[in-house]
Amino acid sequence: MNSEPGIRPDLGDEPPDLRYAAYARNRLANMPPPADAEAFALAYHLLQLSYLLVTDLETRIHRPRGLTLAGFRLMFKLWLLGPTQPVRLAEISAMSRSAVTNVVNTLERGGLVERRPVPDDGRAVVVALTPEGEAAVREAFAEQARREREWFACLGPDERERMTALLSRILRARPADL
Amino acid sequence: MNSEPGIRPDLGDEPPDLRYAAYARNRLANMPPPADAEAFALAYHLLQLSYLLVTDLETRIHRPRGLTLAGFRLMFKLWLLGPTQPVRLAEISAMSRSAVTNVVNTLERGGLVERRPVPDDGRAVVVALTPEGEAAVREAFAEQARREREWFACLGPDERERMTALLSRILRARPADL
DNA sequence: TGAAGATCGTTATGGCCATAACAACTTTCA
C-alpha cells in the first residue's frame, strides 16, 4: 500500500485523525454488509477535510478580522449578487431562513450589512452590504483565496479539476429527498 | 461542457447552490490574483457537499433516533476503540476538549455512555458505551452506511478510490500551523 | 522534597444552525 521502499511503512508519523481513519477502515473491511469500508473512508475524509478547512479559515482569517466564516460567506454572496432577500440567500446556501436571520443579525450589529424594506412586498426585506462591509469582504476575500491556494497546492491543476468534477457530480446526483 | 446533445445546456435545471457556484466561478475568473476561480470552486463544492451530507445524515438518520451526528461519531469511535479518554477523543477528532465534554454530557443524559474514573490518574476519566449505547450505535451505523452508499452510488469504485486518495493527500499535506 | 510547570476535564460565554410556532402580508380562487 505504502510505496516508499526502504522506509518502514508504519503510521507513526500520521496525524491522529488519519491513523484513526486507517484503523477504522480496516475494522470495517472485516464486517459484513451493510458495512462498507470504502464508502466510510470517502465520507470520513470528506468531512474531516471540510471540518479542518472551515476551522482553519475561521480562526486564521476571519475571526482575527472580527468576522465569522458564515458571515463572510454571506457577505461574499452579497458582493457578487448585490442586495438580496434572505429567502434567496437561504436557498442558494441550502440553509434555513432562521439561520440567515441570525447571521444577518450578527453582521448588522457590526455595521457590515443593512436591511432594506422592499416596496412591492410588505413581508420582504433585502440585505445589502454597507460601504464598511464591502471593504471588509474585499480584504477578507483576498486572504481567503491565498489560504485556499495553500491548502490545495499539493494537487496539480488537473487533479484539482478532476476533484471538483467528482464533487460536482455527487452534488448534482444528491438524493431527491433532502 | 454539458454532454447531452439536442438539449439546451443551460443551467435551468441545476439546484440553486450549483447555479450560484457556476456564476461565482465565472465572476472570479475575470478578477486579478489572488482571486483563483479553480481553488474557489474546489473549496466551495467540498464544503457544500460536506454540509449537505452532514445535514442529511443528521436529519434523516440520527435525529429520528434521538441522536445527533456528533454524538453518533463519538459513540462509533468508542465502539471501535473501547473506553477512551476525552483528551484522546478530542485528538483524533481534531476537536477541542470542551466540545467533547459537551457531546459526552448530551450522550450521558441519554444513558448512552458513562464516565469512569481512571485509577492511576485522578484527573482523567474514560468514556465508555453503556449496553444501550452499544445497541444504538450498531443500529445507527447500519443505516448510516446504507445512506452513504446511496450518496456515492453515482461514482464508480475506481472514482471513489481516486477521490479518497486525493482527499487523503490534502489531509496529509495540511498546513503545519493549524 | 518541594515548588514550578504541564496536563486533564469542566465551565462560561458567544456564534452557528436546526425545527417549530408565529405574525404579517400576499396570492388564489370560489
Next chain:
DNA sequence: TGAAAGTTGTTATGGCCATAACGATCTTCA
C-alpha cells in the same frame, strides 16, 4: 370580494463548537 392557503421573516429552544479561564492533579527537576 372575501376567506383560505401560501410566503416571508422572526423568535424560542436546544445542540454543536470555539476560546478563555479555572481547579485539580500529575510530572519535572533543582
